Amino acid sequence: MIRTLAFTAAMLVATPALAQLEVGAPDPAQQQGGLSVDVTDTSDNDLVIAVPRLPTPQAQPTPAGSTDTLGNQIAEVIATDLRNSGLFRPRGPNGVRAISMAEVTAPAFPEWRSSNAQALVQGFVRAGGDGNITVGCYLYDVALGSELTREGFVVQPRDWRRAAHKCADAIYARLTGESPFFDSRIAYIAESGPKGARIKRLAIMDSDGANHRFITNGQSIALTPRFSPDYKSIVYLSYLNDRPRIFIYDIASGKQRLVTESRNQTIAPRFSPDGRTILYAMSVGGNTDLYSISVNGGTPRRLTNSPGIDVAGSYSPDGRRIVFESDRSGGQQLYVMNADGSNQQRISFGGGRYATPEWSPRGDLIAFTKIAGNFRIGVMTPSGGGERLLTNSWQDEAPTWSPNGRVIQFFRTTQGRGGRSSIWQVDLTGRNERKIPTHLDGSDPTWGPLLP
């Protein structure tokens, strides 16, 4: 858990009793800074933002290292988050002069101006008497010499990366006007071994690839995970005992339970936005339709009954509608229906095939895989308009949305007997594409919500 605080200048010297302080906002008069970043901008005018290492009032040991060392590591994570968003050109902490504690709230603006920095991130790390650390985070407009935002985070030392992500999130949100997304997690399938007998393990990690952890041991094929909205569990397809079935895995206890027992093949499980329902597909005698069932089990409810393959459903963020793919017209196309299965309408008509739809958490777009020669990631509106393709590679598939609906992760497979899969990320401009580091090969990424 992270406690978020707002600081007064006095807090920088008054160590105790942080928990009693209310969360507040900086002076509204200071919030009208001239700096802003447009997430839809496709030019190369990335904002130059200086990120000096975070000083500490007194270097103290913590289980995660000295507060002095943490100050540098936190600045590095902040800078990396901002750089990887594709919107900022961070400088530092290396190559940027170190600041004193006194400067944290009184930046040396003339010096930063002469270094051509447009924005400035400063902060501090302080060890508390209760075993926690406090990380202060301040954002300044260098040209105007004004403060744009400030936040503070109280975390256990082992969670220092979360404090860094929260700081980067505050900066991203303040400068773009968008919701943040760095402090979030990914579940995915870690792949290893030869192509004909790949080991496929469920794994989780932070959105930047850190804090990696395997969940299943690879003895059974694991596929297509989705986080529950509260991050407490993961629903996925497991080939345990050579019977592909849907399980809900509880992360804290390490136990899993079967969602629905069936001799039929069940695939493509998804949580509803309220976490109470599992949407999935079931194949009966070669015909695949969509069903829903309570997370506690019970009787499944059949939602579609076309003679084709209806699969890969995804709820709208309000839980009232479902987008899915169906080959009822011949090839795979996208359809939207009400959550009870009524009013099924085809929305994709652009030529080629469309698969793996995922409704954005903002509700405004649907991401998909387009199959027309290459497999590419694209987006369209829920009514089928405004189609745009964001990637172009031999095989990109299975998009998943960042919590703010501005970034998409997917997996990319390369050709040939040595073909491998890896997790990639692209923003909605299609411009900022990069590979996410994973311990092994990766597929089926699924992005969870912003952590509280």
Added chain:
Amino acid sequence: MANLSAKLFVAAGLLAAAGCAKKPPADLPPPAVGTDQGTTAPTDGTVGNAVVPGSQQDFIASVSSDTVYFDTDMYDIDAEDRATLDSQIAWLQRYPQARVTLEGHADERGTREYNLALGDRRANAAKNYLVTRGISADRISTISYGKERPKALGSDEASWAQNRRAVTVIIG
């Protein structure tokens, strides 16, 4: 140790290359099912050098093929498939206690979840043919591996044709 690993990789490469032919050899080696279970009856069908009647190995040796192949996105049983399945039916009628699993597979040029459904279609297409020719549905289970277990490892039409398949496996 390094040398041993290198040799193993070479051997695996040769096997993979062999699997890339247009059609697999008629007598595929049996899968090594149960060979590590010393206490239970061998299910790979060998006792010494003898083939146990009714076993997986006997099935492989007796039928024209354990596998039927499909065109892209298709799941229809054509004349060639019928000949293959008819040979399987003759064997299944000879061993009425034998049960089978039909494994459905797809090539890599499809999305993962669709291919799981497509593999199920193919396994069921083969199952339905066996059932219409008198094999009890109770003796047949199906499973789809989608594109997760390719037999041929190349990214070319010949390899994909090998992987769009339904494989009959004797489960005892």
